[in-house]
Structures are given as C-alpha cells and as structure tokens.
Amino acid sequence: MISMKRTLLAALVFGALAVPALAQNKVPAPSTEAFEPKNPGWSFNGPFGMYDRGALQRGFQVYKEVCSACHSLSRIAFRNLADKGGPEFTVKEVAALAGAYKVPAEPNEQGKTTDDMGQPLTRPAVASDYFPPPFANEKAARAAMNGAYPPDLSLIVKSREEHEDYVYSILTGFGQKPPANEKMARGMNYNPYFPRHQIAMPPPLSEGAVMYSDGTKATIDQQARDVVTFLTWAGEPKMEERKQMGFKVMLFLIGFATLLFFTYRKVWHAEH
Numbered sequence: 001m002i003s004m005k006r007t008l009l010a011a012l013v014f015g016a017l018a019v020p021a022l023a024q025n026k027v028p029a030p031s032t033e034a035f036e037p038k039n040p041g042w043s044f045n046g047p048f049g050m051y052d053r054g055a056l057q058r059g060f061q062v063y064k065e066v067c068s069a070c071h072s073l074s075r076i077a078f079r080n081l082a083d084k085g086g087p088e089f090t091v092k093e094v095a096a097l098a099g100a101y102k103v104p105a106e107p108n109e110q111g112k113t114t115d116d117m118g119q120p121l122t123r124p125a126v127a128s129d130y131f132p133p134p135f136a137n138e139k140a141a142r143a144a145m146n147g148a149y150p151p152d153l154s155l156i157v158k159s160r161e162e163h164e165d166y167v168y169s170i171l172t173g174f175g176q177k178p179p180a181n182e183k184m185a186r187g188m189n190y191n192p193y194f195p196r197h198q199i200a201m202p203p204p205l206s207e208g209a210v211m212y213s214d215g216t217k218a219t220i221d222q223q224a225r226d227v228v229t230f231l232t233w234a235g236e237p238k239m240e241e242r243k244q245m246g247f248k249v250m251l252f253l254i255g256f257a258t259l260l261f262f263t264y265r266k267v268w269h270a271e272h
C-alpha cells in the first residue's frame, strides 16, 4: 500500500515537473516565419478611437516626400485631403498641393496627347485629380525595381493581416543583422517582419528624412506612426463617420429600451 502511494506521488511529481518542460520544448517555428508585428498603440483603435489630425497631416507629408517615389496611392484624389475625418487640409492648401503635380493632359485642339517630340503632354493637377503614380504601369515599376513590385498603398493597411501593426513593423524593422543561417539574396534587405525575412524595398525611412512644420521631431518611429495613420485613413476614409453613427445608434437604442421598460411597467401596473 505504502509503495503504491509512493509510486503515485513519484508519478505526480514527475508529471508536475515534466509537463512544463515539455511545453517549453516544443518544436521551434521555421526560422523565416515573419515575426509577430509590434503594436505601438494607435489613436484610432477601439470603438471611440479617432484619427490624430496632426499625424494624418504629417503622414501625408511622409507619403508625399518618401513613399510616393515608388508607391502609387491610386484611390485618393487631392480633394480627399480636405474631407472631414481625413487630414482636413483647407481647400486652398489642397489646390496648392495639387498644382505642384503634373498629370497627363486631355487631348489638345489637334486631338493630340503628345507634343512634336512624342512626349506626353501634361497639365498641373487640380483638386479632383487622383495622385499620379510614380510608374506608368507594373512592368515599368518592376523594371526600375530590380524585378520587385512596390504595391499601391491605398489599401495596404486593410489588405494585410495585422493591418497597421504590420505596416508599422515593416517600416521600423530594418537595420538588424540577419542570423548566420539566413542567406540574403542579392539586392534584398533583411526585415524579419516580412514573409521570408527578405524584402526588395530598401529601408525607406531615416532620422530626420522629412522636416515637420509643426515642430514634431522626425524620428524613424514618428515617421512610421504618422505614415501608417495616414495610410489607415486612406484605406478607411469614413471610419470616423461610421463610429459616430454607431455611437448615435447606441444612444438611440438605450433611449428606446428605457422608454419600453417604463411603458411596460406602466401598462402592467395598471393591469393589477
């Protein structure tokens, strides 16, 4: 009897020690699986979260001065930058911004869209124009980018798993040394937040790459947060409106439920 008790005890002790040890000993994930993205905390998350207006304006600046050299933003027209719930630049500011871009001109009086030299005719953009892409098409982009394709950024936050955290992690995930067992292909950059840890994009951000007019210090982290806020808005420009509507609906439902409750009480009170 005693020996059986001992055996049981031994088994229990062994179990208590072995189970956690086994759990820690699980097979390591393949080494090139993308790292879990970082979450720096966003103003726009949660049921009442709204975009930080300053971040939207600064983020637009980062897109314009850095990302737009390689990535298009095809779903955003200049006028959207003045929309409520967006960066909310003034109409005047938007006109000035647009005017600095050149877009393909409509056919001239001779019905032509090219000049004598065969060069495409252009005109200054206006508020209703969409952001002109940096390359004529995907083929031209790949030719310039060593075969890789910089995707359009309009829906990048929405279309990737882990959304804003993923884009933020990619932007801030450069600069680490690849582990010895990960051979880098030519022209690729190590970024453990990207699938397979190799990305054709060179590190796009550097300290002070832009000069913020509101005095915010342009660290890499700050630029990444700002441009990700801007790109989140670009993919979901009506988020603030949607949340405000949701809030109103909730208020209405609470009011309606309260009214029903008292009506019910009154009706049944009268019955008795």
Ligand code: HEC
Binding pocket: 062, 063, 066, 067, 068, 069, 070, 071, 145, 148, 149, 150, 151, 156, 160, 167, 170, 171, 198, 199, 200, 201, 202, 204, 205, 227
């Ligand atoms: C010099 C050109 C260049 C610049 C500047 C650049 N990118 Fe890229 N980017 C690329 C290329 C090329 C790829 C495709 C990489 C690949 O497929 O390996 C890419 C990929 C990405 C991806 C990953 C997309 C995916 O498929 O998951 C994100 C996110 C991204 N870029 C965001 C940005 C942002 C934001 C900026 C501005 C801060 C920026 N990029 C600036 C060239 C550039």
